[in-house]
Amino acid sequence: MAVPARKVSKTSGRMRRTHxxxxxxxxxxxxxxxxxxxxxxxxxxxxxYKGEEIxxxxxxxxxx
Numbered sequence: 001m002a003v004p005a006r007k008v009s010k011t012s013g014r015m016r017r018t019h020x021x022x023x024x025x026x027x028x029x030x031x032x033x034x035x036x037x038x039x040x041x042x043x044x045x046x047x048x049y050k051g052e053e054i055x056x057x058x059x060x061x062x063x064x
Contacts (some may be wrong), residue, residue, distance in 0.1 A: 023036030027036040030043040031051065037043045 010019045020032045026039060028039050029035070030046060030048065031047040033043065035043060035045045042049045042054050045057070047053055047057040
């Protein structure tokens with residue numbers, strides 16, 4: 001059965017854990033509408049990806 005060879009002090013354990021941190025999410029701007037978009041995904045506002053319209057989105061003016 002595995003048993004620790006010696007006690008790990010509070011300092012050593014905490015120093016090891018300093019690198020476990022949350023990274024900030026990366027975002028890019030949509031070239032068509034300028035909203036924040038996750039990389040390699042369709043823009044939720046205008047429905048475009050790499051300059052092409054993938055999802056047809058109706059504007060508010062067309063709905064009225």
